[in-house]
Amino acid sequence: MRERTILLITLLGLGLLASGVAVGVLIEPLPEIATAEALTVSRALKVFFGIAAAVFLGMEGLLVFAAVRGHLLGKSRGQVGSGLEMVWIALPAVLVAVIVIVSVNALSEIEAPVRNPMVVTVTGKQFEWDFFYVDAAISSDTLVLPVGRPVKLVFASTDVIHSFWVPAFGEKIDAVPDRETSLTLTPLIAGIYTAVCAELCGDGHEGMQAEVRIQDPAAFEAWLGSQ
């Protein structure tokens, strides 16, 4: 009887592990990935979703099992309880520890200082974004970035609080009046993306969008030269 219980729990554990890994591998949590930072965020989210899927299926599975059998470990709880209780205590602690470690790693990777970034000042105003390339002294209503070159976006607002969000960047940051905020990123995948304002900032908020173009370095230089 005891061996059957151990076998059952082992099979359940392996099944949950497999389903967690499957969720982590098969489901891409971000709609698009444009930067190295987005890749880091995506990897961390895959671990979290994998754990969440395994825990969800495990709990639902036990519920169904208990409902079908009428009792889970009911009558025999006194005999097998103490060992299993250690599992209930240890397993969440391990899972939370994994989540903390993955989060801290991802965060420190994303926020690690970059060397010699290209600085672009991003100004939010009702209801548009303005991009100013500091070294080239060029203004643009489109954010064009070269693949592979670290960029520091420095944010300002001329009126109310806005929030700069490119879903494919995996990060979001506020543009606040009288306060400087910044975001460093490394563009990874060429393409056309959209920046939106993610803070309800007034009557034209929904139209506060800008095109973000990530290009290979030669095309970027050509664009810069044509401005």
Ligand SMILES: [Cu+2]
């Ligand atoms: Cu806004």
